[in-house]
Amino acid sequence: MLPDLNTLSDFRNALAQAPAADAAARSACEARNGQLTKPPGALGQLEEIAIWYGSWRKTDRPEIETPQVIVFAGNHGVTARGVSAFPSEVTVQMVANFKAGGAAINQLARLAGARMDVHALDLERPTADFTREPAMSEADLLQALQTGWSAVHSDTDLLVVGEMGIGNTTSAAAICNALYGGVASDWTGRGTGVGDDALSLKTQVVAEAVALHDSRDGLDVLRCLGGREVAAMAGAIAAARIRRIPVILDGFICCAAAACLVEISDHALDHAIAGHQSAEGGHQALLSRLGKSPLLSLGLRLGEGSGAALAIQVLKGALACHSCMATFAEAGVSDG
Ligand SMILES: O=C(O)c1ccc[n+]([C@@H]2O[C@H](COP(=O)([O-])O)[C@@H](O)[C@H]2O)c1
Numbered sequence: 001m002l003p004d005l006n007t008l009s010d011f012r013n014a015l016a017q018a019p020a021a022d023a024a025a026r027s028a029c030e031a032r033n034g035q036l037t038k039p040p041g042a043l044g045q046l047e048e049i050a051i052w053y054g055s056w057r058k059t060d061r062p063e064i065e066t067p068q069v070i071v072f073a074g075n076h077g078v079t080a081r082g083v084s085a086f087p088s089e090v091t092v093q094m095v096a097n098f099k100a101g102g103a104a105i106n107q108l109a110r111l112a113g114a115r116m117d118v119h120a121l122d123l124e125r126p127t128a129d130f131t132r133e134p135a136m137s138e139a140d141l142l143q144a145l146q147t148g149w150s151a152v153h154s155d156t157d158l159l160v161v162g163e164m165g166i167g168n169t170t171s172a173a174a175i176c177n178a179l180y181g182g183v184a185s186d187w188t189g190r191g192t193g194v195g196d197d198a199l200s201l202k203t204q205v206v207a208e209a210v211a212l213h214d215s216r217d218g219l220d221v222l223r224c225l226g227g228r229e230v231a232a233m234a235g236a237i238a239a240a241r242i243r244r245i246p247v248i249l250d251g252f253i254c255c256a257a258a259a260c261l262v263e264i265s266d267h268a269l270d271h272a273i274a275g276h277q278s279a280e281g282g283h284q285a286l287l288s289r290l291g292k293s294p295l296l297s298l299g300l301r302l303g304e305g306s307g308a309a310l311a312i313q314v315l316k317g318a319l320a321c322h323s324c325m326a327t328f329a330e331a332g333v334s335d336g
């Protein structure tokens, strides 16, 4: 059961009290992994991700049966500063495309056998331009967190959260710069494909935004510099943590949302792995701050949950081997 989320303190408390992975299931998974018909470690990272998944699902024979992909969409006031290669109308147009089944994420979710849900958050009411004032009020932040919190289906056994929001790579860069410091150019990339002049302007916009807000913690950074879809992703990742549902993180914006959670509670992302490394400048540094190594690195920079949805197949491969291979004893193969 998910606790009620009526205040921002409820969110902080629920995350702080979230249960850990199951230690006994982890030991059982490690023991089984050691008996499978392969040289020790020969399945590389697949071995650890199968053990990780089994320890959250409390079984040494894990399977993925009901994966869920959720795409959250939001609009950003900061687009008035000319930070994206595309106009804000694309956000609502792409939501229609998701609903009609025509986007990349529809194809990848279907291939992964995942249900897909789309939540558009107040698209006609963009967040405030965060170079002038906080992007959201506390009430708006809470509402966006609640949308994510309640979007995770009760039977989901693996969650991918994705986003659509013209301007949101500026928001994600500002979040990273506020959380981790450095200079704005460390975190600012080309997003949908801005040219050199727009990239310098975007970097300046990120620097101005970070200088304006003196945010107190991860939730305040999310409120001042985030967006509704970014906060909804954080809400969904947190709800999954509380219900012990493993999560595959997507690209730069998804990971920026996730990073805000770690600033609230150290173990907030223990249930999450990185699906891929996006081509967006800053994602590699962000993954290393989160201590996550990506399963895939294919130069994707789409968002929508696409890289994470593709990585479901890798995790399914890991679980198929872990749960269905024969042991040395069963197959009559001599162990070394
Ligand atoms: O996931 C990523 O790493 C990623 C990198 C670059 C762009 N995007 C997508 O592009 C949009 C944001 O780009 P921009 O240039 O409008 O800030 C948004 O809809 C994201 O889903 C996503």
Ligand SMILES: Cc1cc2nc[nH]c2cc1C
Residues within 6 Å of the ligand: 086, 090, 094, 163, 164, 165, 192, 302, 303, 304
């Ligand atoms: C067309 C388009 C599709 C997207 N999907 C996620 N972000 C996007 C940005 C654009 C511009």
